[in-house]
Amino acid sequence: MINNFFFLLKIIRIFKAHDILRLIGQNVRYRIIYTIITQLLSIGVSKNKELMNDSDGVRVAKALNELGPSFVKLGQLISTRPDIVGNTIADDLSILRDNLPPFSKDIAIKIVESEFGTTIDRVFTDFSEPIAAASIAQVHFAKINNNGIETEVAVKILRPQIEKIIEQEMSRLEWLTSFMENFKEFERLRPNSIIKKAKEVIKFELDLRYEAAAASELRENTQLDGSFYVPLVYWEKITQKILTMEKINGIPADKIEKLNENNYDIKKSAENLIVNFLRQSIRDGYFHADLHQGNLFLNKNGNLLAVDFGIMGRLDKKNRSYLAEIIYGFIKQDYYLIAKIHQEAGLIDKSQSTEDFSQALRSIGEPIINQKAKNISMGNVLIQLFDITEQFNMFLQPQLLLLQKTMITVEGVARKLDPEINFWEVSKPEIETWLKDELGIKNRLKQTQETLQSIARKMPDIPDFISRADQAFNIITEGNSDNTPQKTNRKYFIIGGMVLISSLALIISLI
Incomplete structure (x- = not known):
């Protein structure tokens, strides 16, 4: 106390x-x-x-x-x-x-030696002074022997005693929010739920293996996207307190003068940033949610190099479709389409008028039609959209709010690189391609195949299934004296249905 x-x-x-x-x-x-x-x-x-x-x-x-x-x-x-x-x-x-100020190189070396149970020179060579420090961890440069090749790496190390410090602070914050919950003035803020979520987020940040996994997944998703690069994770140099990744070489995105002096194509970088953010969020459903200038580097070709994968966002298929179709609806100025999307997705109360919602959406879209590109923000459009949907009793998932916040950050960085960039023009081809692929016949068939395969996996052993179905049918038709033809027909029906489902799954898998 x-x-x-x-x-x-x-x-x-x-x-x-x-x-x-x-x-x-x-x-x-x-x-x-x-x-x-x-x-x-x-x-x-x-x-x-x-x-x-x-x-x-x-x-x-x-x-x-x-x-x-x-x-x-x-x-x-x-x-x-x-x-x-x-x-x-x-x-x-x-x-x-x-x-935050860094802790000393000597302390960092002791942590490395403790984690790997050996001397620093058997883990890293040319281990540098700290080059960046934050509240949870700091970063050093070093070299490793990668299959006989000397390779430059970035090494992230948790601060000493950080777990204990965080635990104490969180315990006190929980006490404070419990106290705040007694006052009606704080009810809307839901302080306890915020602290609970903060504990979940920090728990992952206190184990650098989770960040390694996040980087690895994002790299896998984007490896064919030449304009966005995620450094390689060296899993043999990973522990709960240490993250080792490929060192990237580029100029920080906030060094605009230096980028211009070196003739970097920063306008191309601005376009690449928006395109890759859309690919990650809409195509993959897994996006870097902390894309501020400090976490982005550029190379001469205008390609982006990302770091710091502690905050990531995830969207399910439903929310990805929702986002893509909404952006496309605003691009096409089809407000009724956007309203219908909300209705069909069950995002607005059935008692609400689609026409009224469409009119409310028009109040967002029309004012921006004739404005200059630099004055139009998709992030701000989403803010207004979320404000309006609240009036129509729509519940927003936290993933969409994180996406909105990231989108505003991405737009801000893109506009600093190119003040005249038009989010809508850059977005349109990416959105159209995704919608075409997503709504096309091949993808529909693929979805059908996945559904059929899911059904097949859930089915019990076929003979046992037929036997149980036969028993159930006997109960249903009990008392019917003339049921011999039915018994024969029902077995053919059950077997035929199984064969049909299996055949459909096989045919679709070959398309």
Whole structure:
């Protein structure tokens, strides 16, 4: 309890310095009591004048950064939920880039030696000083012997004692959110559910084998997409605390002047970024959900090189189709189509009028038709769409909200590379190709094959199945004196049905 009190005291004093107590106080019912308590607990703390020109969201982000790694991760998670905190604060929280001072090279070496049970020179050579540091881990460059070939690698190492630190902070955050749940003012924020989700996210980040698996899956999905490169994972150099990947060579996407000085095709890179994001999200249903400039590098051909696979998004087939058809509907200005898609997918209440929903969608699409490309944002269109769907009693899945947040980030990076880029024009060929493939006869047959194969896998042994079906039929027709022909016919019917299903599956598999 004493530790929890000092934890709360620390939060209040940091929030006072960042002028966040005032924001919270605006929404508290018993404002006088709140003000008295917080002022008493923050005696001696003055507001940081350097922050006075910052927006509310930016000040919140800076306060979370000061509070520790769990708060940083919490802020990053909240930034993907504009439905809870609003679009402005969600956008401002996206500045949380997780930059912290590094721990020493000597400590990193001790961690490597402990994990692999041998000396550093038997695992890595030319092990560098830290080149990047975040709240959970930091990165070093090194070399490994890869089948007799000296290979440059990037080595990510968890911070010492980070698991213990995170566990303590999360325990205190759970106590705090349980306390907050007692006040109606915080009900809409659902603080307990946010902390629960944060714990799930951080659990994966504290085991670098999960990030290795994420990178490996994304690399497998994109290996034929020449314009997007995921570095190779070296599994023999992976542990829970250490991730070893191929070192990439490129210029960071935020170094615009350097890219121009070296004649990099940054306009092509901007197009590649949008195209590859759409491929990952719509074609594969598995996308890099943290594509800010710090995680992207460019090569001379305009190709993208990605790093940091700690935050990934996944979309099921239904949501992928939903996203593709919505984007295509806006491209074609077919608002009734978009409304029908929502209705057929069961995303709007049946009591709602499709025509009214179509009209609401038109209010989003029409204002952007004649605007310049640089003023049109698909991410903002999705924000407006989600706002409208709320009015029509539509429930949005968290995956779509993460996708929306990533799309805004992707658009922002693309526009910094090419301010005149037209998201719609770049998207259209990719969307049309996917819809053509997805709705084409070959894919329909493939889906039918998968369904039939699923049925076949679930069927019991055929003789046993026929015997049981025969017994069931006997019960149904019991009392019918003249059922001999039926007995014969039903067996032929059962066997014939089995043969038909098997034959269909075989034929379709050959197409």
